[in-house]
Amino acid sequence: xxxxxxxxxxxxxxxxxxxxxxxxxxxxxxxxxxxxxxxxxxxxxxxxxxxxxxxxxxxxxxxxxxxxxxxxxxxxxxxxxxxxxxxxxxxxxxxxxxxxxxxxxxxxxxxxxxxxxxxxxxxxxxxxxxxxxxxxxxxxxxxxxxxxxxxxxxxxxxxxxxxxxxxxxxxxxxxxxxxxxxxxxxxxxxxxxxxxxxxxxxxxxxxxxxxxxxxxxxxxxxxxxxxxxxxxxxxxxxxxxxxxxxxxxxxxxxxxxxxxxxxxxxxxxxxxxxxxxxxxxxxxxxxxxxxxxxxxxxxxxxxxxxxxxxxxxxxxxxxxxxxxxxxxxxxxxxxxxxxxxxxxxxxxxxxxxxxxxxxxxxxxxxxxxxxxxxxxxxxxxxxxxxxxxxxxxxxxxxxxxxxxxxxxxxxxxxxxxxxxxxxxxxxxxxxxxxxxxxxxxxxxxxxxxxxxxxxxxxxxxxxxxxxxxxxxxxxxxxxxxxxxxxxxxxxxxxxxxxxxxxxxxxxxxxxxxxxxxxxxxxxxxxxxxxxxxxxxxxxxxxxxxxxxxxxxxxxxxxxxxxxxxxxxxxxxxxxxxxxxxxxxxxxxxxxxxxxxxxxxxxxxxxxxxxxxxxxxxxxxxxxxxxxxxxxxxxxxxxxxxxxxxxxxxxxxxxxxxxxxxxxxxxxxxxxxxxxxxxxxxxxxxxxxxxxxxxxxxxxxxxxxxxxxxxxxxxxxxxxxxxxxxxxxxxxxxx
Numbered sequence: 227x228x229x230x231x232x233x234x235x236x237x238x239x240x241x242x243x244x245x246x247x248x249x250x251x252x253x254x255x256x257x258x259x260x261x262x263x264x265x266x267x268x269x270x271x272x273x274x275x276x277x278x279x280x281x282x283x284x285x286x287x288x289x290x291x292x293x294x295x296x297x298x299x300x301x302x303x304x305x306x307x308x309x310x311x312x313x314x315x316x317x318x319x320x321x322x323x324x325x326x327x328x329x330x331x332x333x334x335x336x337x338x339x340x341x342x343x344x345x346x347x348x349x350x351x352x353x354x355x356x357x358x359x360x361x362x363x364x365x366x367x368x369x370x371x372x373x374x375x376x377x378x379x380x381x382x383x384x385x386x387x388x389x390x391x392x393x394x395x396x397x398x399x400x401x402x403x404x405x406x407x408x409x410x411x412x413x414x415x416x417x418x419x420x421x422x423x424x425x426x427x428x429x430x431x432x433x434x435x436x437x438x439x440x441x442x443x444x445x446x447x448x449x450x451x452x453x454x455x456x457x458x459x460x461x462x463x464x465x466x467x468x469x470x471x472x473x474x475x476x477x478x479x480x481x482x483x484x485x486x487x488x489x490x491x492x493x494x495x496x497x498x499x500x501x502x503x504x505x506x507x508x509x510x511x512x513x514x515x516x517x518x519x520x521x522x523x524x525x526x527x528x529x530x531x532x533x534x535x536x537x538x539x540x541x542x543x544x545x546x547x548x549x550x551x552x553x554x555x556x557x558x559x560x561x562x563x564x565x566x567x568x569x570x571x572x573x574x575x576x577x578x579x580x581x582x583x584x585x586x587x588x589x590x591x592x593x594x595x596x597x598x599x600x601x602x603x604x605x606x607x608x609x610x611x612x613x614x615x616x617x618x619x620x621x622x623x624x625x626x627x628x629x630x631x632x633x634x635x636x637x638x639x640x641x642x643x644x645x646x647x648x649x650x651x652x653x654x655x656x657x658x659x660x661x662x663x664x665x666x667x668x669x670x671x672x673x674x675x676x677x678x679x680x681x682x683x684x685x686x687x688x689x690x691x692x693x694x695x696x697x698x699x700x701x702x703x704x705x706x707x708x709x710x711x712x713x714x715x716x717x718x719x720x721x722x723x724x725x726x727x728x729x730x731x732x733x734x735x736x737x738x739x740x741x742x743x744x745x746x747x748x749x750x751x752x753x754x755x756x757x758x759x760x761x762x763x764x765x766x767x768x769x770x771x772x773x774x775x776x777x778x779x780x781x782x783x784x785x786x787x788x789x790x791x792x793x794x795x796x797x798x799x800x801x802x803x804x805x806x807x808x809x810x811x812x813x814x815x816x817x818x819x820x821x822x823x824x825x826x827x828x829x830x831x832x833x834x835x836x837x838x839x840x841x842x843x844x845x846x847x848x849x850x851x852x853x854x855x856x857x858x859x860x861x862x863x864x865x866x867x868x869x870x871x872x873x874x875x876x877x878x879x880x881x882x883x884x885x886x887x888x889x890x891x892x893x894x895x896x897x898x899x900x901x902x903x904x905x906x907x908x909x910x911x912x913x914x915x916x917x918x919x920x921x922x923x924x925x926x927x928x929x930x931x932x933x934x935x936x937x938x939x940x941x942x943x944x945x946x947x948x949x950x951x952x953x954x955x956x957x958x959x960x
Contacts, residue, residue, distance in 0.1 A: 282321045283366035283373035290328060291376050294362050302360050302380055303332045308413070308424035308436055309360065327367040333426070334437030335361050335379070336393075356393050356437050356482075391438040392477035397486040398432045398450055398458075401548050401574045405432025406489060412449040418442050439477045446475040450487040456547040458487040461520070468521035490548055491575030497533070497553070498540040499582045502563055502627065503643050504817025504912040506539035507584055511557045514543065517550040532556065548574035553582075554949075560584040561591050561921065561949050564914035568595040568604060568953070583914060586646060588921040592950050595917050596624050596932055599955035604916020606909075608934040608956065612920050614927070622918040625909060626823060629814040629884065632903035634658040634665050642851075643812040655807030656890065657898075665901040667803035667890050671729060676721045677795040678776065690717035690753070693780055701778065701791040703742075709785040715777060717753070722774040725895045726802030730766040731774065733759050735794045742782035742789035748796070749775045772896055774798055803898040806891035813851055813883050820910035821879045822847065825886065827904040830870035837893030841901055842866035844889070845874060847881035856887045874906075884908075932956060 294302060294313065303311025309332060319326050336356035338347055365375045398409045407430045415422040418440045428434045439446075449459040461470035475483055499510040516529035528547065535541045551570040555562060564583035572578055585591075596608045606625030613619035622628070629643075635658055636647035652658065657668040678685060681699045693714035694702045703710040722728065728750035737744055747756040751771030759765040776796060780789050825843055832840045844856035844866055858865030861877055866889065878884060884906060890899050923946050930952070931941045937956040944952050 278322060279324055279368055280373050282324060283326060283368070286319055286321060286326060286328065287364050287366050287374050287376045290330070290364050291362075291378055294330075294364075294378070294380065299360075299380065302362065304330055306423060307332060307426070308422060309334060309438060310420050313362075324368070326373070329365045329367065331363045331426075333361050334358075334435075336435065336437060356435075390441070390479045392441055392479055393482045394436040394439055394446070394475070394477060395482055395484045396428070396434045396436075396448070396450075397484070398428050398434070399486065399488055400490040401488065402490075405430070406452065406455070407432055409450055409452045409455070409489060412447075412451075414447045414449075415440075415442055415445050417445045422446070441477050441479045443476045444474050446477060446483075448475060448485065448487070450489055452489060454491055455489045456492055456545075458489050460485075466521065466526075468526040469523045470521045471519060492544065493546045493548060493572050493574060494542055494544045494577040495546055495551070495570070495572060496540065496542045496577065496579045497535060497582065498579065499535045499584055500539065500817075500912060501584055503629065503815055504910070505644070505815060507560075508535065508537050508539045510535045510539070510555065510560065510582075510584065512553055512555050512582075515552045515554075516547070517552070518547070542577075546572060548572055553580070555584075559587050561587050561919075562593060562951075563591075563919035563921075564593070564917045566912075566914040568597075568914065568917060581912065581914070583912070583919075585919060585921060588923070590923045590925050590946050590948060590950070592920045592923055592928065592944065592946050592952065593917065594624075594920075594930065595951075595953045596934075597916060597953060597955050599957045602955075604914075605934060605937075605956060606915050608916070608932055608937075610918045611931045612923075613929045613931075614924065617924075620920055622920065623823075623907065624918050625913060625915045626907045627816065627910060627913040628905045628907050629816075630903060630905040631811065633663045634809070635662050640812045643814050648812060650810045650812050650885070652809040653807060655804040656809045657807075658809070663902060665809065665888070665890070667805055667807045667892060667898040669801055669898075670804055671799050671801050672724065672726075673797060673799050674722065674724055675795065675797050676774075676776075677793060678718065678721070679793050680791070685718045685721060687717040687719045687753070687775070690777070691715065693778070699792065701780070703780050703782060703788040710782055710788045712783075712785065713779065713781040715779045717777040718775050720752070720773045721776060721796065722772075722798060722800065724800050724802070725772060726800035727770045727772055727896055728767060728774045729770060729799040729801050730764055731759070731796055731798035732762065732764045733776070733794060733796050734761055736792040738790045738792075740782070740787040740789050741784060742780065742787065744781075744789050744791065745779040746794070747777040747779070749773075749777070753777075770801075802895040803892050805895060806889055809888045809890075810854075811886045811888075813885055814906070815851075816882055816884070816908055816910040817912045818882055818910050819849075819880050820882060820884075820908045821876070822874045822881070822884065823907035823909070824871060824873040825867050825904070825906050826870045826872075828870070828902045829900065832899045833897060835892075835894040835897040836899045837891065839866065839868040840891050840893075840899040842868040842889050843904070844887045845878060845884065845906075846887070847878035847884040849880075849882050851883045854885055856885075930954070 301312045303309035304313050304315040306315040313330050315330060317328050319328055336358055360380045362380060363377045366373045396411060398406045400406050407428055409428045411426050411434050413424040426434055444463055447460055451457045460472045460474045463473040475485055477483055499507045501507050511534045514531050516527050518528040520526050520528045533541050533543060549572055562582055563585035566581045570580060594610055596605045598605055608624040611619050611621045633647040634649055636645050638649055638651050640648035641650060655668050657666045679699060680695055680701050681697055683695060683697050686695050693716040694704050695716050701716050703714050731748050733746050746759050748759050749756045750767040751769055752773035753775045755769050756777050778791060782788055844858050846854040846856040857863050858867060892898055925947050927943050927945050930944050932954060933939045934956060937958055940956055
């Protein structure tokens with residue numbers, strides 16, 4: 227019974243079918259077989275079609291070749307080539323349901339057996355009739371693919387043909403003097419009969435020989451080109467307004483004309499414009515000019531192009547020939563303060579980037595590049611001093627950028643430096659506007675009062691007083707023998723207690739004239755110059771000083787009477803500079819991690835009255851343009867950079883952003899220190915190496931002196947006119 231049950235179970239399982247895994251494997255095998263079969267079938271069909279096309283192409287080539295062999299010799303040539311003939315250069319043929327393109331090229335051949343046209347075969351004469359035979363080449367193409375090609379030699383029956391013709395031997399090479407194969411050469415002459423219009427290519431050695439050309443004087447126009455290459459060629463010798471360096475060629479009977487042409491891969495130049503803070507400047511127009519000439523009388527450049535850096539401050543100029551180029555700004559609002567590289571020397575087949583560092587325009591400026599005389603590489607850390615009779619010398623160091631500010635009249639609230647005449651903040655004690663380009667302390671006017679009751683004599687100028695001023699509270703004429711003297715005066719010493727310039731004053735008095743007269747006078751310069759005043763009327767001093775004094779003059783016509791004064795009050799205005807004053811600059815972005823060398827300012831020395839360290843600075847730098855911790859040379863907020871030209875050490879190195887804080891002060895408030903410019907030196911990735919830029923110069927001759935450790939000092943005179951550039955080589959010490 228158990229055996230029967232097991233048998234039934236096995237039979238039932240067999241009737242259930244395949245499992246899922248078995249089904250997947252089976253489907254995979256079947257799919258692989260179908261795909262493989264389809265691929266094999268596709269390949270077979272393609273192979274069959276290619277074979278059928280090649281078979282048809284070979285048949286067409288043989289058919290045309292046989293046709294050419296049976297043509298008269300003078301008809302073996304192409305309708306658009308040289309030698310001229312009846313054979314189309316290109317034609318379409320349909321065979322077996324396929325369309326083919328047939329191209330034909332025919333050339334004269336110079337057999338070396340009797341010498342060649344150039345006369346370069348040793349032991350052979352120069353062949354004056356080098357057109358010994360013709361070579362015909364047929365190519366059969368399907369689309370752009372060449373299926374087959376045939377070449378045959380066809381000789382004339384009898385002697386060499388086409389007497390009284392000339393030959394043209396052309397050589398095409400690149401910038402390095404290497405031959406350029408497969409360069410396309412066009413030869414055209416509309417003055418001959420028949421008209422010559424030949425298109426051919428150079429061989430593996432960059433040569434092209436064209437034989438049996440009809441003679442013609444300066445009328446063969448040659449154009450040489452190749453895909454991705456520059457072009458070269460000849461020009462009409464007349465009617466250009468200049469004399470071309472390469473004029474159209476002449477062909478003389480039984481003579482050989484040789485010419486060479488130079489082409490090479492095209493290059494590209496990308497020009498970008500930034501300011502001295504490494505920020506992009508948009509829409510800067512410039513003119514790019516080549517050094518190579520295409521003609522003279524007058525000199526005519528091969529390339530002149532006007533360009534603009536556009537909204538992104540960047541433009542790429544393609545299809546340029548290898549050459550050295552000059553670049554000039556055409557906008558008029560900027561000067562080139564630096565170039566990297568300093569010279570535009572464009573090799574063949576490269577893409578080169580040129581960075582122009584621009585500065586606000588000044589009528590006359592000087593850009594100096596210092597190079598090693600041997601390697602011609604730019605030299606960093608060379609000291610360049612420019613001087614002119616009557617002016618203070620200016621010194622800069624090559625390879626260092628400078629954050630320079632010489633005007634603050636644009637106002638505050640500029641976080642990032644964009645406008646060179648603005649800054650971040652200042653307090654009320656800084657004056658940025660009264661004198662353009664000069665920073666000073668703010669001037670204020672305050673009113674003060676003085677009252678003299680004559681009840682004391684502590685303010686009496688004894689040496690200048692003749693009236694009675696005895697502390698009794700009244701001024702009167704002195705008596706002599708019981709009679710009053712006819713006139714007398716009383717004068718004070720300095721009555722103002724605040725330093726500053728006395729701008730004006732108003733006097734009032736309690737007086738009794740008693741038929742006499744009283745005159746009131748005030749002096750702002752310590753009694754050197756008294757000016758009369760009317761009571762209650764303001765008086766502005768013609769000569770301002772800082773020592774205010776009062777003088778009264780009494781006079782009587784009656785010796786029995788005296789005028790008297792009980793009190794005198796003087797209200798006066800004092801002008802003085804508010805001290806100290808603080809200004810914080812905008813953020814200067816060097817464009818990347820930088821090293822900061824030093825800080826200098828002008829004028830470096832202040833007048834003595836302002837006191838010691840009346841102009842001083844602190845510096846703050848960071849990489850987040852956020853945290854500004856100003857400090858001095860000991861790396862704390864308690865010290866200051868107080869001497870122009872002080873180095874910054876390495877306290878702020880490896881930072882990108884920097885600000886300065888200027889502190890102006892005055893010990894004598896009658897005087898203010900002045901600041902006309904401040905500069906912080908740095909080096910970064912966008913600082914042109916080996917260069918310095920001097921602006922705001924005069925149209926004059928300047929002495930340029932250059933020193934660098936390990937090099938022989940150099941000096942020269944440079945005539946500065948408009949935007950002048952000078953490259954100066956330094957010779958290493960022996």
